[in-house]
Amino acid sequence: ERRIVQSVVLANATIFDMASKNEDCRGMGTTLVGAFFLESGAYFVHVGDSRAYRLRDGVLTQLTADHSLANEYVQMGILRPEEVEQFPYRNVITRACGLNDTVEPEVHFQTLQDNDIYLFCSDGLTDPVSDKEIARLLQSSDDLDEVCQALIDAANAGGGPDNITVVLAHTFQD
Template sequence: MKLICAGMTDVGSTRDHNEDDFYLSDGKEALCVVADGMGGHRSGEVASAMAIKAMVEYYRETMSDEASAPDPPVGEDGEEVDLIEYRLREAVLSANTAVFTAASESEMYQGMGTTIVLGYFTNDGAYFANIGDSRAYRFRDGKLEQRTEDHSLANEYVRMGILAAEDIEYFPYKNVITRACGLADEVEVDVHFEEMQVDDIFLFCSDGLSDMIRDGQIEQLFKEEDDLEKLCRRLIDVANENGGEDNITVILAKVTE
């Protein structure tokens, strides 16, 4: 199977600078990353760029590991660890270290951090990792489904039964995240694998998209446009039409034969 990708970022309708960043594979690794930075003095854009740089460098420095490793790594419980999943988690942790160290050593960068959502694609399927509320979706057979779980106060309240999912958009603290890259010296990373099919399209986005467009409307836009570049542009345009209250970043990855 092959992968066709497109990506785009936009400052939005109300912000004066863009703290989002993204990365699309240039052929060395089938990797897609979206990072949504946060922090004063424009340090959010530093955090997102720094996180992506650290992850990409880690991947390139360890590319030979999968081929050269004589045995699969073993976890603390003695179970064999999926090497790709291990590298994915370590890449994100390297980003956390880079951002946290920079924030700790500079008053200007104090408190900066970033969300991360990424996909790594193989012939067997797709691996996803995330911290924060940037999301991954899958569009398959006309249906759009969120494939990552938000690390947000709103989502925690939904899980606890305090808040109904349909009321999240009215929740005053819906943008409060419970986990981010770079805010502490350690962070928990969600990683999972799933099989993929030809014609699957994966969407990776910052909350500047998902807060402005309901999932049903995103699904309808997928049905109306086949060209990935045009679909990226259309998603961003609609998010801006709906208010554009934040930076908007979109990556689309389509599986082909």
């Protein structure tokens, strides 16, 4: 876990340094989501509102909590989850790599099961495509390339308001 945090801290410092020294890069930053898979489980890391999901036995579970103003308001009881969609500042993130000289990535461990599907994605997917539709598409084919393309197509059909990043991983035993 320590090495994962160190990697994100180093990436943050590199981005922040480049943005500080290069006029064209001022204000540059990024969200981040990833995982380090082991035989027994995986360490998931994220900063910002890029997400990790797990599809297990047909049930889609969001594994990361957005580092966003809207999510913080939900956690504090200021907003109800159903109000987030209408909240004017729902896309304001509270953590990102490169915007400050320090960053606090969130890391947690999850056990793996045979036949889990893990989705790592940017908000370019999750803003225009519902979790229900994501779950349906994740189960639409055994070919992960096809599923990735279907998810991207769904985001574009929903207006594609942002860049769309989609990565899938499928766990299985030899």
